[in-house]
Amino acid sequence: MADLVNDFSWSRTRDHVFKDCRRRYFYQYYGAWGGWEADADPLVRRLYVLKQLGTRQMWAGRLVHEAVERALLAMRDGYALSEAALIEDTVRQMRGEWRGSRDGIYHEFPKRTGLFEHEYAVRIRDAEWQALRDHVVRCLRNFYRLPLLAEIKQVPADRWSFIENIGSFAFEGTRVFAAPDFGFWNAADRLQLVDWKTGGNGGEGAAIQLGGYALYALEVMGVDLPRVDLLEVNLGAGKVTVHPWNEVSLDRVREHIRLSVRAMRAYLKDPDKNLAEEANFEKSEDLRICRWCNFRAVCRPELPPFSKPEDMEGAAPLPPGTGQRS
Ligand code: SF4
Structure with missing residues (x-):
């Protein structure tokens, strides 16, 4: 198989990460590159594992998206997945993935679900996990009831x-x-x-x-x-x-992408080859962003751990892509 090439591309998530923290952007799109190989350089592998982590809200969003897609595919193929069956399957999947994440399976298999909350020992009350499950169920119920x-x-x-x-x-x-x-x-x-x-x-x-x-x-x-x-x-x-x-709002989007691409490429050592050097990507000075950053273990190991469940309340700026695929 031909080697994968780290070509430059643009997405809204990428734009978001770039705005949040340049160093995080470097880790995510350059530092972690190649870390899918089990025998990659240990730091690259670590960055890759961390890159895959999602918060519990992102995870819930992905589960709902996958379930909705399953339901639509089934409809397309001429059979209906009942609401009850879809919800039951999704809750079962949720339980299985939660256990796998808690047990750290993602360290060996980074494509498997790994939750930020498990990696960083964020204490989440049982009631909160249950509320998350209820939210997923509510989304799927609402899906089936949409006039759309x-x-x-x-x-x-x-x-x-x-x-x-x-x-x-x-x-x-x-x-x-x-x-x-x-x-x-x-x-x-x-x-x-x-x-x-x-x-x-x-x-x-x-x-x-x-x-x-x-x-x-x-x-x-x-x-x-x-x-x-x-x-x-x-x-x-x-x-x-x-x-x-309309054309005006579309032009605004074009301009946004254009400027974002230009800014990202300006950080590269060699834009034509999409080569980046870590030292050129400064760290964020906003420790509230660092606190919820996937890469904090590598980048700011000195940050205090999450100690009390109260740490979660009202404190979490939701990361890019929260509640949706990214
Ligand atoms: S820990 Fe902070 S400085 Fe480091 S990559 Fe994350 S957000 Fe950026």
């Missing part, structure tokens, strides 16, 4: 798009990853691009994300904005928000 799902089911599956695809496209010479979770052409022949959300509103980040989908529609599918609706579906609340888009 009824609409999707009315549409022939060959009018659905994107399931299983990793969407990327070239934007001014850079590979940009920005694809919606799901899309379909509705009865009015409008393209509906759907973003399943399980956490809070992402604010400006969400706007950039949705704008990325609009660009995807334009660049990959050749569909003009007047025929596209961007739907943010908050599964926790069972609420659908339609985000209007």
